[in-house]
Amino acid sequence: MSTAQHIWTVIGVLFVLLNIAAGLIWVERRLLALWQDRLGPNRAGPLGLLIVLADTLKLFFKEDWIPPFASKAIFVVAPAIVAGTVLISFVIIPFAPNIVVADLNIGLLFFLAMSSIGVYSIVLGGWASNNKYSLLGALRGASQMIAYEVFMGLSLMGVVMLSGSFNLGAIVEAQRDLWFVVTQPVGFLVFFIAGVAETHRLPFDIPEAESELIAGFHAEYSGMKFGMFFIGEYLGITLISAMTVTLFFGGWLGPSFLPPLVWFILKTFFFIGVFILLRASLPRPRYDQLIEYGWKVLLPLVLANLMITGAVALYLKDS
Protein backbone atom coordinates (compact mmCIF):
# COMPACT_ATOMS: atom_id res chain seq x y z
CA MET A 1 0.00 0.00 0.00
CA SER A 2 1.33 3.45 -0.86
CA THR A 3 1.60 6.14 1.78
CA ALA A 4 -1.24 8.22 0.36
CA GLN A 5 -3.52 5.20 0.27
CA HIS A 6 -2.58 4.42 3.84
CA ILE A 7 -3.40 7.92 5.04
CA TRP A 8 -6.76 7.74 3.28
CA THR A 9 -7.48 4.43 5.01
CA VAL A 10 -6.75 5.96 8.40
CA ILE A 11 -8.90 9.02 7.74
CA GLY A 12 -11.71 6.93 6.28
CA VAL A 13 -11.79 4.49 9.19
CA LEU A 14 -11.74 7.31 11.74
CA PHE A 15 -14.49 9.24 9.94
CA VAL A 16 -16.77 6.23 9.56
CA LEU A 17 -16.25 5.09 13.15
CA LEU A 18 -17.02 8.45 14.73
CA ASN A 19 -20.14 8.74 12.60
CA ILE A 20 -21.25 5.24 13.52
CA ALA A 21 -20.72 6.04 17.20
CA ALA A 22 -22.92 9.12 16.86
CA GLY A 23 -25.47 7.36 14.68
CA LEU A 24 -25.87 4.61 17.24
CA ILE A 25 -27.59 7.14 19.53
CA TRP A 26 -30.50 7.08 17.10
CA VAL A 27 -30.27 3.37 16.24
CA GLU A 28 -30.28 2.34 19.88
CA ARG A 29 -33.26 4.51 20.81
CA ARG A 30 -35.33 3.44 17.83
CA LEU A 31 -34.59 -0.24 18.32
CA LEU A 32 -35.24 -0.08 22.07
CA ALA A 33 -38.52 1.65 21.37
CA LEU A 34 -39.44 -1.01 18.82
CA TRP A 35 -38.76 -3.86 21.26
CA GLN A 36 -40.47 -2.10 24.17
CA ASP A 37 -43.53 -1.24 22.07
CA ARG A 38 -42.98 2.53 22.11
CA LEU A 39 -42.41 5.10 19.37
CA GLY A 40 -38.97 6.40 20.34
CA PRO A 41 -37.49 9.64 18.98
CA ASN A 42 -39.68 10.77 16.06
CA ARG A 43 -39.83 14.58 16.23
CA ALA A 44 -36.59 15.99 14.79
CA GLY A 45 -36.22 15.23 11.09
CA PRO A 46 -37.44 12.15 9.21
CA LEU A 47 -37.90 9.19 11.61
CA GLY A 48 -36.29 11.31 14.31
CA LEU A 49 -32.87 11.01 12.65
CA LEU A 50 -31.85 14.54 13.61
CA ILE A 51 -31.79 13.54 17.28
CA VAL A 52 -28.16 12.63 16.58
CA LEU A 53 -27.43 16.24 15.72
CA ALA A 54 -29.48 17.61 18.62
CA ASP A 55 -27.83 15.30 21.14
CA THR A 56 -24.31 16.06 19.93
CA LEU A 57 -24.94 19.80 19.94
CA LYS A 58 -26.36 19.57 23.44
CA LEU A 59 -23.24 17.73 24.64
CA PHE A 60 -20.94 20.30 23.05
CA PHE A 61 -22.69 23.34 24.50
CA LYS A 62 -23.39 22.02 27.99
CA GLU A 63 -21.36 23.65 30.75
CA ASP A 64 -18.13 21.68 31.08
CA TRP A 65 -17.84 21.62 34.84
CA ILE A 66 -14.94 20.27 36.88
CA PRO A 67 -15.95 19.85 40.52
CA PRO A 68 -13.69 21.87 42.85
CA PHE A 69 -13.16 18.80 45.04
CA ALA A 70 -11.91 16.62 42.16
CA SER A 71 -8.27 15.89 41.28
CA LYS A 72 -8.23 17.98 38.14
CA ALA A 73 -5.54 16.39 35.98
CA ILE A 74 -6.80 12.82 36.45
CA PHE A 75 -10.42 13.94 36.12
CA VAL A 76 -9.64 15.37 32.68
CA VAL A 77 -7.49 12.47 31.48
CA ALA A 78 -9.91 9.67 32.43
CA PRO A 79 -12.55 10.17 29.69
CA ALA A 80 -9.83 10.55 27.06
CA ILE A 81 -8.43 7.12 27.94
CA VAL A 82 -11.60 5.20 27.11
CA ALA A 83 -12.20 6.90 23.78
CA GLY A 84 -8.50 6.70 22.91
CA THR A 85 -7.95 3.03 23.70
CA VAL A 86 -11.08 1.90 21.89
CA LEU A 87 -10.25 3.96 18.80
CA ILE A 88 -6.67 2.63 18.76
CA SER A 89 -7.99 -0.94 18.95
CA PHE A 90 -9.69 -0.47 15.57
CA VAL A 91 -6.24 -0.18 14.01
CA ILE A 92 -5.90 -3.97 13.77
CA ILE A 93 -9.32 -4.86 12.38
CA PRO A 94 -9.34 -6.04 8.76
CA PHE A 95 -12.47 -4.43 7.34
CA ALA A 96 -11.85 -5.89 3.89
CA PRO A 97 -8.90 -7.68 2.21
CA ASN A 98 -7.04 -4.40 1.65
CA ILE A 99 -8.56 -2.13 4.24
CA VAL A 100 -6.62 -2.47 7.46
CA VAL A 101 -4.69 0.30 9.16
CA ALA A 102 -1.91 -1.84 10.68
CA ASP A 103 -1.51 -5.52 9.88
CA LEU A 104 0.23 -6.50 13.12
CA ASN A 105 1.40 -10.07 13.67
CA ILE A 106 0.29 -9.76 17.30
CA GLY A 107 -3.04 -8.13 16.43
CA LEU A 108 -5.15 -10.12 18.83
CA LEU A 109 -2.84 -9.41 21.78
CA PHE A 110 -2.86 -5.73 20.85
CA PHE A 111 -6.64 -5.75 21.15
CA LEU A 112 -6.45 -7.43 24.58
CA ALA A 113 -3.81 -4.95 25.76
CA MET A 114 -5.91 -1.97 24.71
CA SER A 115 -9.03 -3.32 26.36
CA SER A 116 -7.10 -3.86 29.59
CA ILE A 117 -5.76 -0.30 29.47
CA GLY A 118 -9.34 0.90 29.07
CA VAL A 119 -10.07 -0.12 32.66
CA TYR A 120 -8.13 2.91 33.84
CA SER A 121 -10.71 5.29 32.50
CA ILE A 122 -13.35 3.91 34.88
CA VAL A 123 -11.04 3.53 37.85
CA LEU A 124 -9.44 6.95 37.50
CA GLY A 125 -12.66 8.72 36.57
CA GLY A 126 -14.42 7.30 39.59
CA TRP A 127 -11.56 8.01 41.95
CA ALA A 128 -10.84 11.54 40.71
CA SER A 129 -14.49 12.56 41.10
CA ASN A 130 -14.02 12.25 44.86
CA ASN A 131 -17.59 11.11 45.32
CA LYS A 132 -18.74 8.03 47.23
CA TYR A 133 -20.99 6.72 44.49
CA SER A 134 -18.35 7.30 41.86
CA LEU A 135 -15.77 5.46 43.90
CA LEU A 136 -18.13 2.52 44.41
CA GLY A 137 -18.73 2.46 40.67
CA ALA A 138 -15.00 2.56 40.01
CA LEU A 139 -14.32 -0.33 42.38
CA ARG A 140 -17.06 -2.41 40.81
CA GLY A 141 -15.85 -1.52 37.34
CA ALA A 142 -12.26 -2.48 38.14
CA SER A 143 -13.08 -5.89 39.58
CA GLN A 144 -15.62 -6.64 36.86
CA MET A 145 -13.36 -5.69 33.99
CA ILE A 146 -10.25 -7.41 35.36
CA ALA A 147 -12.23 -10.61 35.87
CA TYR A 148 -13.88 -10.60 32.45
CA GLU A 149 -10.62 -9.71 30.72
CA VAL A 150 -9.27 -13.08 31.82
CA PHE A 151 -12.17 -15.00 30.28
CA MET A 152 -12.02 -12.89 27.16
CA GLY A 153 -8.35 -13.66 26.62
CA LEU A 154 -8.79 -17.37 27.31
CA SER A 155 -11.85 -17.66 25.06
CA LEU A 156 -9.84 -16.33 22.11
CA MET A 157 -7.00 -18.82 22.48
CA GLY A 158 -9.08 -21.59 20.89
CA VAL A 159 -9.33 -19.49 17.74
CA VAL A 160 -5.59 -18.87 17.86
CA MET A 161 -4.90 -22.61 18.16
CA LEU A 162 -7.10 -23.44 15.18
CA SER A 163 -5.77 -20.70 12.92
CA GLY A 164 -2.18 -20.82 14.19
CA SER A 165 -1.79 -17.05 14.18
CA PHE A 166 -2.43 -13.91 16.21
CA ASN A 167 -2.79 -11.93 12.99
CA LEU A 168 -6.43 -11.05 12.36
CA GLY A 169 -6.06 -11.18 8.58
CA ALA A 170 -4.73 -14.72 8.85
CA ILE A 171 -7.55 -15.66 11.23
CA VAL A 172 -10.12 -14.46 8.70
CA GLU A 173 -8.38 -16.39 5.91
CA ALA A 174 -8.40 -19.54 8.07
CA GLN A 175 -12.21 -19.38 8.12
CA ARG A 176 -12.62 -19.73 4.37
CA ASP A 177 -13.99 -23.26 4.69
CA LEU A 178 -15.71 -23.08 8.04
CA TRP A 179 -16.48 -20.19 10.36
CA PHE A 180 -14.96 -20.57 13.80
CA VAL A 181 -18.35 -20.16 15.43
CA VAL A 182 -19.03 -23.77 14.34
CA THR A 183 -15.84 -25.19 15.83
CA GLN A 184 -15.63 -22.79 18.79
CA PRO A 185 -19.22 -22.19 19.97
CA VAL A 186 -18.18 -21.99 23.63
CA GLY A 187 -15.37 -19.58 22.80
CA PHE A 188 -17.83 -17.39 20.91
CA LEU A 189 -20.38 -17.32 23.74
CA VAL A 190 -17.81 -16.55 26.42
CA PHE A 191 -16.17 -13.90 24.24
CA PHE A 192 -19.47 -12.17 23.61
CA ILE A 193 -20.52 -12.25 27.27
CA ALA A 194 -17.10 -10.97 28.31
CA GLY A 195 -17.41 -8.30 25.62
CA VAL A 196 -20.68 -7.08 27.10
CA ALA A 197 -19.00 -6.94 30.51
CA GLU A 198 -15.93 -5.17 29.12
CA THR A 199 -18.01 -2.43 27.54
CA HIS A 200 -20.11 -2.38 30.73
CA ARG A 201 -23.35 -2.38 28.81
CA LEU A 202 -26.67 -3.48 30.20
CA PRO A 203 -27.22 -6.06 31.67
CA PHE A 204 -23.65 -5.77 32.99
CA ASP A 205 -23.61 -2.02 33.58
CA ILE A 206 -22.87 -2.57 37.26
CA PRO A 207 -20.29 0.28 37.46
CA GLU A 208 -22.93 2.85 36.54
CA ALA A 209 -26.17 1.15 37.67
CA GLU A 210 -28.44 4.22 37.76
CA SER A 211 -30.87 2.79 40.28
CA GLU A 212 -28.16 2.14 42.87
CA LEU A 213 -25.27 4.49 42.16
CA ILE A 214 -26.85 7.53 40.42
CA ALA A 215 -24.53 7.23 37.42
CA GLY A 216 -21.60 5.43 39.02
CA PHE A 217 -18.15 6.37 37.91
CA HIS A 218 -19.27 9.23 35.67
CA ALA A 219 -21.75 10.82 38.06
CA GLU A 220 -19.68 14.04 38.28
CA TYR A 221 -19.02 14.38 34.56
CA SER A 222 -20.88 16.75 32.28
CA GLY A 223 -20.61 18.24 28.82
CA MET A 224 -18.18 16.76 26.37
CA LYS A 225 -16.23 14.89 29.08
CA PHE A 226 -19.35 12.85 29.71
CA GLY A 227 -19.69 12.73 25.94
CA MET A 228 -16.34 10.96 25.70
CA PHE A 229 -17.55 8.20 28.03
CA PHE A 230 -20.74 8.03 25.98
CA ILE A 231 -18.90 7.79 22.65
CA GLY A 232 -16.41 5.40 24.18
CA GLU A 233 -19.28 3.09 25.08
CA TYR A 234 -20.76 3.13 21.58
CA LEU A 235 -17.33 2.66 20.02
CA GLY A 236 -16.80 -0.21 22.42
CA ILE A 237 -19.99 -1.89 21.22
CA THR A 238 -18.84 -1.45 17.63
CA LEU A 239 -15.41 -2.80 18.48
CA ILE A 240 -16.68 -5.93 20.23
CA SER A 241 -19.15 -6.56 17.38
CA ALA A 242 -16.42 -6.12 14.78
CA MET A 243 -14.08 -8.41 16.72
CA THR A 244 -16.79 -11.05 17.07
CA VAL A 245 -17.37 -10.93 13.33
CA THR A 246 -13.65 -11.10 12.55
CA LEU A 247 -12.86 -13.94 14.93
CA PHE A 248 -15.92 -16.16 14.75
CA PHE A 249 -18.07 -15.17 11.76
CA GLY A 250 -15.57 -15.06 8.94
CA GLY A 251 -14.89 -11.31 8.91
CA TRP A 252 -15.30 -10.00 5.37
CA LEU A 253 -15.85 -13.47 3.89
CA GLY A 254 -19.21 -14.03 2.25
CA PRO A 255 -20.92 -14.95 -1.03
CA SER A 256 -19.48 -12.85 -3.83
CA PHE A 257 -22.65 -11.00 -4.86
CA LEU A 258 -21.80 -8.33 -2.29
CA PRO A 259 -18.33 -6.78 -1.83
CA PRO A 260 -16.37 -7.94 1.27
CA LEU A 261 -16.66 -4.58 3.04
CA VAL A 262 -20.45 -4.71 2.82
CA TRP A 263 -20.47 -8.21 4.32
CA PHE A 264 -18.30 -7.01 7.18
CA ILE A 265 -20.55 -4.03 7.90
CA LEU A 266 -23.75 -6.09 7.70
CA LYS A 267 -22.44 -8.70 10.13
CA THR A 268 -21.14 -6.03 12.49
CA PHE A 269 -24.48 -4.26 12.55
CA PHE A 270 -26.21 -7.54 13.30
CA PHE A 271 -24.15 -7.87 16.49
CA ILE A 272 -24.69 -4.24 17.41
CA GLY A 273 -28.38 -5.10 17.19
CA VAL A 274 -27.84 -8.07 19.52
CA PHE A 275 -26.16 -5.72 22.03
CA ILE A 276 -29.20 -3.46 21.97
CA LEU A 277 -31.58 -6.42 22.19
CA LEU A 278 -29.74 -7.60 25.32
CA ARG A 279 -30.26 -4.18 26.85
CA ALA A 280 -33.94 -4.25 25.99
CA SER A 281 -34.62 -7.71 27.37
CA LEU A 282 -32.39 -8.64 30.30
CA PRO A 283 -32.45 -7.44 33.93
CA ARG A 284 -29.26 -6.36 35.66
CA PRO A 285 -27.74 -9.02 37.95
CA ARG A 286 -26.51 -8.20 41.43
CA TYR A 287 -22.84 -7.33 41.71
CA ASP A 288 -21.77 -10.49 43.56
CA GLN A 289 -23.81 -12.64 41.18
CA LEU A 290 -21.91 -11.16 38.27
CA ILE A 291 -18.50 -11.93 39.77
CA GLU A 292 -19.56 -15.41 40.90
CA TYR A 293 -20.98 -16.17 37.47
CA GLY A 294 -17.67 -15.18 35.94
CA TRP A 295 -15.30 -17.14 38.13
CA LYS A 296 -17.48 -20.18 38.82
CA VAL A 297 -19.15 -20.71 35.45
CA LEU A 298 -17.26 -18.96 32.67
CA LEU A 299 -13.72 -19.73 33.85
CA PRO A 300 -14.10 -23.55 34.13
CA LEU A 301 -16.07 -23.55 30.88
CA VAL A 302 -13.42 -21.66 28.98
CA LEU A 303 -10.57 -23.72 30.43
CA ALA A 304 -12.32 -26.95 29.44
CA ASN A 305 -12.89 -25.50 25.96
CA LEU A 306 -9.21 -24.66 25.72
CA MET A 307 -8.08 -28.16 26.71
CA ILE A 308 -10.50 -29.94 24.37
CA THR A 309 -9.61 -27.66 21.48
CA GLY A 310 -5.92 -28.26 22.09
CA ALA A 311 -6.39 -32.04 22.25
CA VAL A 312 -8.48 -32.16 19.09
CA ALA A 313 -6.12 -29.86 17.19
CA LEU A 314 -3.17 -32.04 18.20
CA TYR A 315 -4.99 -35.24 17.22
CA LEU A 316 -6.00 -33.87 13.81
CA LYS A 317 -2.47 -32.65 13.19
CA ASP A 318 -0.96 -36.08 13.90
CA SER A 319 -3.41 -38.16 11.92
Added chain:
Amino acid sequence: MNVSDILFYFLSALAIGSAILVVISRSPIYSVLWLIVTFFAISGHYIMMNAQFLGIVNLIVYAGAIMVLFLFVIMLINLNTDAKPQKGKWLRLAGTVAGGCLLLVLVAALKNTEVKGMGVQVGTGDIGLINQLGKALFTEYVVPFEISSILFLSAMVGAVVIGKK
Protein backbone atom coordinates in the same frame (compact mmCIF):
# COMPACT_ATOMS: atom_id res chain seq x y z
CA MET B 1 20.21 10.69 13.49
CA ASN B 2 17.55 8.54 11.90
CA VAL B 3 14.03 7.92 13.11
CA SER B 4 14.89 4.87 15.21
CA ASP B 5 17.58 6.79 17.08
CA ILE B 6 15.21 9.64 17.81
CA LEU B 7 12.58 7.16 18.99
CA PHE B 8 15.14 5.40 21.15
CA TYR B 9 16.25 8.57 22.90
CA PHE B 10 12.67 9.76 23.29
CA LEU B 11 11.56 6.46 24.85
CA SER B 12 14.61 6.30 27.10
CA ALA B 13 14.09 9.84 28.31
CA LEU B 14 10.41 9.08 28.88
CA ALA B 15 11.22 5.90 30.81
CA ILE B 16 13.83 7.54 33.05
CA GLY B 17 11.83 10.73 33.57
CA SER B 18 8.65 8.93 34.52
CA ALA B 19 10.57 6.50 36.72
CA ILE B 20 11.98 9.46 38.64
CA LEU B 21 8.49 10.91 38.94
CA VAL B 22 7.28 7.58 40.40
CA VAL B 23 9.71 8.08 43.26
CA ILE B 24 9.20 11.78 43.93
CA SER B 25 5.42 12.01 43.51
CA ARG B 26 3.69 12.88 46.77
CA SER B 27 0.45 11.06 46.13
CA PRO B 28 0.67 7.27 45.64
CA ILE B 29 -1.94 7.48 42.88
CA TYR B 30 0.33 9.68 40.78
CA SER B 31 3.21 7.28 41.46
CA VAL B 32 1.17 4.44 40.01
CA LEU B 33 0.22 6.50 36.97
CA TRP B 34 3.84 7.42 36.26
CA LEU B 35 4.81 3.78 36.64
CA ILE B 36 2.28 2.94 33.92
CA VAL B 37 3.93 5.51 31.65
CA THR B 38 7.28 3.84 32.39
CA PHE B 39 5.86 0.46 31.33
CA PHE B 40 4.65 1.98 28.08
CA ALA B 41 8.12 3.36 27.35
CA ILE B 42 9.73 -0.01 28.10
CA SER B 43 7.23 -1.78 25.85
CA GLY B 44 8.21 0.68 23.15
CA HIS B 45 11.81 -0.46 23.54
CA TYR B 46 10.80 -4.11 23.26
CA ILE B 47 8.88 -3.41 20.06
CA MET B 48 11.84 -1.55 18.57
CA MET B 49 14.00 -4.61 19.22
CA ASN B 50 11.54 -6.76 17.24
CA ALA B 51 10.16 -8.38 20.40
CA GLN B 52 6.53 -7.47 19.80
CA PHE B 53 5.22 -10.34 21.89
CA LEU B 54 7.23 -9.36 24.96
CA GLY B 55 6.28 -5.73 24.51
CA ILE B 56 2.56 -6.34 24.31
CA VAL B 57 2.56 -8.92 27.12
CA ASN B 58 4.43 -6.43 29.27
CA LEU B 59 1.54 -4.03 28.67
CA ILE B 60 -1.18 -6.61 29.29
CA VAL B 61 0.30 -8.03 32.48
CA TYR B 62 1.94 -5.05 34.15
CA ALA B 63 0.10 -2.00 32.89
CA GLY B 64 -3.23 -3.74 32.33
CA ALA B 65 -3.59 -6.01 35.34
CA ILE B 66 -1.06 -5.52 38.12
CA MET B 67 -1.19 -1.73 38.15
CA VAL B 68 -4.99 -1.80 38.21
CA LEU B 69 -4.78 -3.92 41.36
CA PHE B 70 -2.29 -1.44 42.83
CA LEU B 71 -4.71 1.40 42.10
CA PHE B 72 -7.54 -0.64 43.56
CA VAL B 73 -5.72 -1.10 46.86
CA ILE B 74 -4.53 2.51 47.06
CA MET B 75 -8.02 3.78 46.37
CA LEU B 76 -9.40 1.72 49.23
CA ILE B 77 -6.69 2.62 51.72
CA ASN B 78 -6.31 6.30 51.04
CA LEU B 79 -9.66 7.66 50.02
CA ASN B 80 -9.31 11.39 49.84
CA THR B 81 -6.72 12.56 52.32
CA ASP B 82 -3.52 13.62 50.69
CA ALA B 83 -1.44 11.16 52.67
CA LYS B 84 2.06 12.36 53.40
CA PRO B 85 3.59 9.70 55.59
CA GLN B 86 5.74 11.23 58.29
CA LYS B 87 9.11 9.56 58.27
CA GLY B 88 11.34 9.68 61.30
CA LYS B 89 14.89 11.00 61.38
CA TRP B 90 16.45 7.55 61.70
CA LEU B 91 14.39 6.15 58.85
CA ARG B 92 15.59 8.94 56.57
CA LEU B 93 19.18 8.35 57.63
CA ALA B 94 18.85 4.63 56.94
CA GLY B 95 17.31 5.37 53.56
CA THR B 96 20.16 7.70 52.64
CA VAL B 97 22.79 5.13 53.64
CA ALA B 98 21.04 2.31 51.76
CA GLY B 99 20.56 4.42 48.64
CA GLY B 100 24.18 5.57 48.78
CA CYS B 101 25.40 1.97 49.03
CA LEU B 102 23.30 0.98 46.02
CA LEU B 103 24.70 3.89 44.03
CA LEU B 104 28.23 2.88 44.98
CA VAL B 105 27.68 -0.72 43.90
CA LEU B 106 26.09 0.33 40.61
CA VAL B 107 28.91 2.74 39.80
CA ALA B 108 31.53 0.11 40.65
CA ALA B 109 29.77 -2.52 38.58
CA LEU B 110 29.16 -0.37 35.53
CA LYS B 111 32.49 1.47 35.58
CA ASN B 112 34.28 -0.96 33.30
CA THR B 113 31.50 -1.86 30.88
CA GLU B 114 32.02 -0.59 27.39
CA VAL B 115 29.12 0.87 25.50
CA LYS B 116 28.83 -1.05 22.26
CA GLY B 117 27.33 1.31 19.76
CA MET B 118 24.80 3.88 20.85
CA GLY B 119 21.10 3.45 20.53
CA VAL B 120 19.11 0.34 19.88
CA GLN B 121 19.80 -2.28 17.22
CA VAL B 122 16.52 -2.13 15.38
CA GLY B 123 14.97 -5.38 14.17
CA THR B 124 17.85 -7.65 15.17
CA GLY B 125 17.05 -11.14 16.37
CA ASP B 126 13.65 -12.71 16.58
CA ILE B 127 13.64 -14.35 20.01
CA GLY B 128 10.85 -12.00 21.09
CA LEU B 129 8.44 -13.23 18.43
CA ILE B 130 5.80 -15.72 19.54
CA ASN B 131 7.06 -18.72 17.53
CA GLN B 132 10.68 -18.45 18.61
CA LEU B 133 9.87 -17.67 22.22
CA GLY B 134 7.44 -20.58 22.45
CA LYS B 135 9.94 -23.01 20.94
CA ALA B 136 12.71 -21.86 23.28
CA LEU B 137 10.47 -22.08 26.33
CA PHE B 138 9.09 -25.52 25.57
CA THR B 139 12.27 -27.23 24.38
CA GLU B 140 15.44 -25.70 25.78
CA TYR B 141 14.05 -24.21 28.97
CA VAL B 142 11.11 -26.51 29.61
CA VAL B 143 12.12 -27.52 33.16
CA PRO B 144 12.60 -24.02 34.61
CA PHE B 145 9.47 -22.91 32.76
CA GLU B 146 7.31 -25.65 34.27
CA ILE B 147 8.81 -25.12 37.73
CA SER B 148 8.01 -21.42 37.61
CA SER B 149 4.45 -22.17 36.53
CA ILE B 150 4.05 -24.52 39.51
CA LEU B 151 5.37 -21.69 41.68
CA PHE B 152 2.66 -19.40 40.33
CA LEU B 153 0.03 -22.06 40.90
CA SER B 154 1.10 -22.55 44.50
CA ALA B 155 0.97 -18.79 45.05
CA MET B 156 -2.61 -18.77 43.71
CA VAL B 157 -3.64 -21.68 45.90
CA GLY B 158 -2.05 -19.96 48.86
CA ALA B 159 -3.99 -16.75 48.18
CA VAL B 160 -7.25 -18.70 47.98
CA VAL B 161 -6.49 -20.54 51.25
CA ILE B 162 -5.70 -17.28 53.05
CA GLY B 163 -8.79 -15.66 51.57
CA LYS B 164 -11.01 -18.49 52.80
CA LYS B 165 -10.04 -17.97 56.47
